[in-house]
Amino acid sequence: MKLKIGEINKAFLIGIKGVGMASLAYILDDLGIEVKGSDVAEAFVTSHLLSQRGFKIYPSFDPAIITQEKPDLVITTGAHGGKRNPQFLAALQAKIPAVTHAQALGWLMNQKKFPISVAGVGGKTTISALLSHLLSYNHYHPAYAVGAGSLKPLVWPGAWGKGKYFVAEADEYATCPLTDHRPRFYWQKPQILILTNIEYDHPDVYQNLKQTLETFLDFSRRTLERGGQVVSFFDNPNNQWLIRQLYQEGYQERVVSYGFSGEADWQIEPLNVTYPQTKARLVSRSGDLMLLKLQLPGKFNLANAAAAAIAAHLLGLNPKQITTSLSQFIAVQRRFEFLGNLHLPQKKIKLYDDYAHHPKEIKTTLQAARNWFLHQQIGVVFQSHTFSRTRRLLDEFVESLLLADKVYLAPVFASAREKKSQTDWQKIMGEKISQKMSPNQKLYLVSQPQELLNILQGEENLPDVLFTMGAGDIYKWGQKLLSLPKTK
Numbered sequence: 001m002k003l004k005i006g007e008i009n010k011a012f013l014i015g016i017k018g019v020g021m022a023s024l025a026y027i028l029d030d031l032g033i034e035v036k037g038s039d040v041a042e043a044f045v046t047s048h049l050l051s052q053r054g055f056k057i058y059p060s061f062d063p064a065i066i067t068q069e070k071p072d073l074v075i076t077t078g079a080h081g082g083k084r085n086p087q088f089l090a091a092l093q094a095k096i097p098a099v100t101h102a103q104a105l106g107w108l109m110n111q112k113k114f115p116i117s118v119a120g121v122g123g124k125t126t127i128s129a130l131l132s133h134l135l136s137y138n139h140y141h142p143a144y145a146v147g148a149g150s151l152k153p154l155v156w157p158g159a160w161g162k163g164k165y166f167v168a169e170a171d172e173y174a175t176c177p178l179t180d181h182r183p184r185f186y187w188q189k190p191q192i193l194i195l196t197n198i199e200y201d202h203p204d205v206y207q208n209l210k211q212t213l214e215t216f217l218d219f220s221r222r223t224l225e226r227g228g229q230v231v232s233f234f235d236n237p238n239n240q241w242l243i244r245q246l247y248q249e250g251y252q253e254r255v256v257s258y259g260f261s262g263e264a265d266w267q268i269e270p271l272n273v274t275y276p277q278t279k280a281r282l283v284s285r286s287g288d289l290m291l292l293k294l295q296l297p298g299k300f301n302l303a304n305a306a307a308a309a310i311a312a313h314l315l316g317l318n319p320k321q322i323t324t325s326l327s328q329f330i331a332v333q334r335r336f337e338f339l340g341n342l343h344l345p346q347k348k349i350k351l352y353d354d355y356a357h358h359p360k361e362i363k364t365t366l367q368a369a370r371n372w373f374l375h376q377q378i379g380v381v382f383q384s385h386t387f388s389r390t391r392r393l394l395d396e397f398v399e400s401l402l403l404a405d406k407v408y409l410a411p412v413f414a415s416a417r418e419k420k421s422q423t424d425w426q427k428i429m430g431e432k433i434s435q436k437m438s439p440n441q442k443l444y445l446v447s448q449p450q451e452l453l454n455i456l457q458g459e460e461n462l463p464d465v466l467f468t469m470g471a472g473d474i475y476k477w478g479q480k481l482l483s484l485p486k487t488k
Contacts, residue, residue: 001107003097005031008072012065013037014087015077016057019147020101020169022046023158024075027108027145029053030160036069038087039080045149045333045475049156063090074098078184079415082176102175105145106187109166112143116311117170117188119219120196120233122361123304124169126296127194129154129332130308132167137325138317142167152330165315172215174205181205183215192314193223194231194307198238201358203392209238217242224251231310233303234259256314258282258306260299268292268306273299273371282306290319293327297336298368336365339478342466344457344486349379350465353478357385357471359396366403369465379406379463381452381477383470384429385413387421394425398432406463407433408444408452413472449480457486 011028013021016037025035026049041059050057058065063086066074074091075098076082082100083089091098099107109115118128125147132144133154141163148157170185170193198216200209220230220242230246232239234257246255258266271279280302282290290313292305309322317325331337334355342349350373356365362382369378382401384390390397390412401407411426426445434443442461446452456462468478 001097001099001103003073005111008033010034010036010069010071011073011075012069012071012087012091013075013077014061014085015039015080016055017044017046017050018077018079018101019046019149019157020105020145021075021077022050022149023145023147024101024104024108025050025055026053026156026158027143027160029055036071038065043476049150061085061087063087066090066096067094071096073104075101075104076176077101078174078177081178083179100175100180102171102184103187105168106189108143108145109168109188109190112166113164114166114192115188115190116165116167116192116194117185117190117223118167118194118196118307119170119172119185119216120194121199121201121358122356122364123196123300123307124171125355126301126304126332126335127196127307128167128169129157130305130326130329131311133329134308134312134317134322134325135163135165135167135315136161137328138321140165140315144168146332148335149333151332153328170219172212173202177204183219185219189226190223191226191228192231192311193220193228194311195220195239195242196233196304196307197236197360198242199236199358199360201389204386204388213238213241217245220246221249224254229254229256229314231256231258231307231314233257233307234264235261235303256310258310259303266306266310268299268302270299270302273297273302273368274374275372278302280306282309288313288319291323293323295327295330297372298364299371300364300368301336334475336368340482342456342481344462346457346460347462347464349456349462351468351478351481352465353468353475355471356469357389359393359400362397362400362469363403365467365469366400369467370403373465376464377405377462378403379408379466380404381408381410381446381466381468381474383410383413383468383472383474384425385471386415387412387423387425390425390429391423394429394432397429398436401433402436402441405440406442406444408446408455409433410446410470410474410477413470413474449477450484452477453481453484453486
């Protein structure tokens with residue numbers, strides 16, 4: 001993009017309610033740019049903070065709005081047609097600079113001296129939030145773009161700080177699913193690249209795991225060729241493959257691994273993984289030591305914290321600063337987020353919400369719940385996201401959900417990018433889960449929150465902890481459950 005920041009007075013964001021677009025809106029607003037946008041009328045996890053900023057949001061993709069507003073820059077989401085969205089096409093026709101979210105984010109990151117990208121399946125949002133918090137808490141004033149509705153204690157998931165660092169999630173999904181299959185992180189040029197788990201997650205873009213691995217390898221290689229560093233999780237076999245490739249190419253000195261394995265450069269030694277605090281020692285091969293103290297559950301969050309801590313260490317923060325800062329971090333919306341207590345006639349249920357939508361993420365979250373809530377029954381209300389992911393990863397979804405005592409399976413949430421499937425994937429997945437369940441487990445097919453509440457009120461053996469889980473609109477079910485009238 002040839003524009004300079006000072007040349008933009010008005011920006012228009014198509015699909016502004018998406019978590020990525022919303023964080024971009026806050027950054028542009030911080031820069032003094034007037035922000036307006038468009039989206040569907042329904043409420044999103046971002047709606048509350050967007051309304052606080054006072055952005056005008058049109059509930060329509062009418063191209064006439066672009067002609068009326070005359071923005072200096074139009075940015076489109078990958079959903080709602082991407083580059084084929086009528087408002088995007090109207091901008092091109094009017095010769096208004098128009099780009100995708102991925103291009104705009106990369107352009108903004110490159111305005112800073114030290115971009116930092118966080119890539120991988122699972123952990124991107126939390127690590128980005130943790131590192132942004134670490135830098136903010138210690139007065140580094142970073143810019144950041146985190147794909148969440150809100151953060152605690154940072155609140156805003158996007159900001160343009162005055163410092164030289166820019167922390168952002170780096171997604172391997174397509175820049176525009178309809179017209180440009182270059183990965184979204186293609187546009188980023190990080191000095192530090194953090195890699196969480198590398199998994200096969202987007203069957204509508206990548207044919208197989210091999211293609212996915214090559215994409216991550218290319219991104220890592222380009223980072224190292226620029227003199228940057230790669231910080232990679234070690235315990236995942238796909239990450240190990242990538243690390244070996246980079247070693248063979250002579251980059252061993254600038255690749256840092258972390259994990260629970262004794263072979264990692266930085267080893268995580270858990271001290272406590274039960275409520276109310278997760279703790280671990282983080283020890284390097286050279287004897288450097290950091291103590292991780294978190295208000296977050298699970299070994300997976302210890303890994304997330306380790307990644308953020310190592311990056312912060314590379315940027316000059318000392319162990320005491322890192323330990324103190326991490327202990328002050330509270331939460332990322334939709335990541336093991338406590339919603340409240342659901343009071344039913346039989347018992348009180350602790351209600352949580354989580355964004356986990358890949359089988360590995362579901363498994364990791366449920367395992368963390370088992371450790372956090374020892375000897376308690378765990379239930380999950382799961383909504384699979386996209387028909388393509390559900391079809392290709394069906395058996396893995398089944399295995400991961402078997403970690404719950406009770407499974408309440410909702411219909412698949414279709415992406416705005418795909419056509420409705422004629423196959424009843426809810427029923428198919430439900431049958432497979434039911435066949436593998438033990439006598440102590442139970443499956444229910446549910447279609448709406450009121451139906452779920454009726455089932456819960458009629459159950460004798462209720463879960464102690466209940467998660468709403470998935471990348472669609474399942475988070476609304478938890479909010480609805482808490483507001484629906486309960487039977488006395």
